[in-house]
Amino acid sequence: MQRTTRILPIAVMLLMPALAAAQETFKLDPQSDYRHRGEDWPTVKCTRYRQAWQEATTRQGMRGLGAEFLENHRLFLESNCLENRRVCPVSPEEFNLANTLILLGMNRGMSGTFFPFSCKKDGEGGKMIAPQGSATPGTTN
Template identity: 50%
Template sequence: MTGRHGLAALLAASLLAASFLAGPSARGQAPAPDTPPAQLDPRNDPRAESWPKVKCDRWRSAYEQALARFGSKGIGAEFTARHDAFLASGCQAPPDVCPRSAEELNLANVMVIAGMNAGMASTFMPFACRK
């Protein structure tokens, strides 16, 4: 991403990702004993929901927020279908969402930043272009 639009997208991605990191464990505080499992840090609290499910929920939410923020203009049917299949698999399908248009690439970049800021490893991302 380059230029004003790319910088705006990167800033928006950082703000979007920050919304995932809010919470007691993100501030170094211990969660209350009655904290719902979805609000516990799944990386180090056995009472938490499974980390793969939490990651997928965070990814789905970030994707919805990114589409609401940037719109779907320029996002092709193949990109959408492959991404929807990734979500439907519980975010377990091998990466095969290939961004081809400038808008798809911008969305993918925003999502990678949001994912990394939300604690997901680069191997989680669904983006890959095989051909």
Template identity: 50%
Template structure:
């Protein structure tokens, strides 16, 4: 049996008895909190759009929000709700973000111009 096969057999035996060495747990590094928050926020955004739709929501609002998501939620927020529908969606997302464990300042909603 080769060296690689021996390691696999050993890892399998240890896993069966509940002892798995750290070497056997190679995988993606743990995500940082910002990545986790962004994933949760993206999921909430997708759900909000699926439930509410985009009627009354302008292209600029959607494009600016998409740019925020595409940045990994790292760019400074510049998504300005102008219509009642945009403001309602922004409010939903602030609550959703807080429910996902982020601060109310995490979402990108701001009117800077």
């Protein structure tokens, strides 16, 4: 037991430089590679989200997307994704598009709080309820 307690601190000291190098090499911060180029993270996120929007709408199309949904989403994009717009999916197509955008965005380093999809009004709690026929996981139709 005494031998182990003597060797352990030495092993830790020998491994510390390797651990520090590994930590520097494998940064988990999605913002780190943009800081050195002078780009700001909100703009990078919005650019990634715009690309996701383009991919998703090209794949799904615009059919079934309502005017209010599209207008609120357009305003969100025009604000560089900074304005707290409430883009409320109502139709099954809107829910499917919102779900696709959330998956694409999270795969590109965005957190769940980034997305504009919400149907609650100021001061209200609650959650979005998927319409009949939507492919929203975890809901019952």
